[in-house]
Amino acid sequence: MEKGFFPGVQIGPLIDHKAINKVDALVSGAVARGARTLTGGRRRSLGGTFYxxxxxxxxxxxxxxxxxxxxxxxxxxxxxxxxxxxTFGT
Known part of the structure; x- marks a missing residue:
């Protein structure tokens, strides 16, 4: 059974490794520019494509x-x- 379907799981995995790499890069890039994470900000211990x-x-x-x-x-x-x-695009 896919880990995303385990009992108690509330957030499923991302679609693929390319997607998790992009999310990870966006978060890391923002932190490098001064953003702070209040919670999260890394891959889940479940492995795979969980963030x-x-x-x-x-x-x-x-x-x-x-x-x-x-x-x-x-x-x-x-x-x-x-x-x-x-206002975006102006």
Whole structure:
């Protein structure tokens, strides 16, 4: 049985190793630019393509995670003072 179907599992695995490598790189890149993880931020001990649910704060707009879609259990948060700062594509 796939580990994602074990009793008690609430978060399933990512689709493949390419996906987990991308999520890991986005999180690591944001941390390298000053973001902090409040929880998670690494691969799960279950192995395979499991990634810990992750909440990040103080993510700078220069971090790739600011503009890339994250296909994993990651919630980056960004500080802003005006609506103009969060309007994309302008």
């Amino acid at each position: 810990e649910p992750t909440v990040m704060v103080d993510v700078p707009p220069q971090a790739e995670i600011f503009s890339e879609e994250i296909f994993g259990p990651v919630a980056p948060t960004f500080r802003f003072e005006t609506e103009e700062e969060v």
